[in-house]
Amino acid sequence: MPLYEHIKRQMAEAILVGSWPPGTLLPSEVALAARFGVAVGTVRRALSEMTAEGLLARRRKTGTIVTGRSPHHNLRNFFQYFRLHDGSGTLLRSSARVLTLAASAASEAEAAIFGIESGAELIRIHRLRLVNQKPVMHDRIAMPSLRLSGFPTHAADVPQLLYLHLLERYGIRLSAVRESVTADLATKEDRELLELGKPAAVLVIDETTYEPSGAAILICQHRATTEGYCYINEIS
Numbered sequence: 001m002p003l004y005e006h007i008k009r010q011m012a013e014a015i016l017v018g019s020w021p022p023g024t025l026l027p028s029e030v031a032l033a034a035r036f037g038v039a040v041g042t043v044r045r046a047l048s049e050m051t052a053e054g055l056l057a058r059r060r061k062t063g064t065i066v067t068g069r070s071p072h073h074n075l076r077n078f079f080q081y082f083r084l085h086d087g088s089g090t091l092l093r094s095s096a097r098v099l100t101l102a103a104s105a106a107s108e109a110e111a112a113i114f115g116i117e118s119g120a121e122l123i124r125i126h127r128l129r130l131v132n133q134k135p136v137m138h139d140r141i142a143m144p145s146l147r148l149s150g151f152p153t154h155a156a157d158v159p160q161l162l163y164l165h166l167l168e169r170y171g172i173r174l175s176a177v178r179e180s181v182t183a184d185l186a187t188k189e190d191r192e193l194l195e196l197g198k199p200a201a202v203l204v205i206d207e208t209t210y211e212p213s214g215a216a217i218l219i220c221q222h223r224a225t226t227e228g229y230c231y232i233n234e235i236s
Contacts, residue, residue, distance in 0.1 A: 007036050008046035009168075013161055015055055015066055018093060024066040026056070084129075084136055084229045093131070096162075098155040099138070099193075100126045103145060113208060113216045114144050121145040125158060128193055129224075137224035138193045143217065147172065172217055180206040181231075184223075194225045203231060 014020045026032065029047070033040045047064055050056045057067045084094070102124050111118040122142045129137040141162070145151070148170060152158050159165040166172040186200040194202070205222040224231065 003038060004042045004045040004049075006168075007038060007042060008049055009164060010036065011046060011050065012055065013164060016093065016161070020066050022066050025062065026064040026066070028063070084131070084224060085232050087228060087230065094129045094136070096127045096129055096160050098125060098127045098158045100124075101152070101155040101158060106142075106144075110142060110219060113219060115215060116144055116146070123148060123151055125162075127158075131229075135194050136229060137222055138190075139223075140221045142219045147217065166217070173212060174209045174217065175212040176210040176214075178208045178210075182206075190223055194223075196225060196227075200225070200227075202226075205231070 011020075020026070026047075027035070029040050029043050032043045032047075036043065047056060047058070051058050051064075054067060056064050058064050103121050104124060105119045106114065106116060106122045108118045110122065111120060114120075114122075121144075123145050125139070125141040125143075127139050127141070128135050129139065143151075148166075150169075163174055166174070182204045183201055184204045186194070186196050186198075186202045190196060190202050191198060191200060196202075203222075203224045203226050205220075205224070207218070207220040207222065208216050209218040209220070211217050
């Protein structure tokens, strides 16, 4: 990964997790370069791209400010941003709580998708996504253990930004996604986790994500409430 991209991702993460909320005036380019241990030109390139994407605004007399605007949901930053929005289309900041973390054998279907032997070990994560402490989505994620040596073994240690962790810790870049989006009646588990009444409907997103080589690296299912929320995905 180019160094400026690495710096850009760190700054984007600070914005997404709320360390740099909207309206924050960022330090100077020189100060940021010293903070990240890179050249000023590297920081300038990262800031320029984040400004073009709408995350930052650069003002001549004031400096660089976090805008709070929704980023463009193109494939370039697809995996960094939560795609549930409120009814007005405003981007929502979410947090993730890992419910279970386990390892188990791949089914024949999963093995075929990953291109591994049936029965090979998969890391399985079940997590809950919350907005303002309100549960809105739960995810089941499967990944081949062979690719993830040293992955956390305790639920509390799984990073909030999982996809960014895969890139920075393992060099796994997610470059394509295949989604199947349907509606379903909420199960008992859905109603309990998402605090839904009965009956209720949920949005179901079955997703496979791929590396640039075309190899599948993640199989996910997301089940979300759309009561007051909408799912936005813009590819450009």
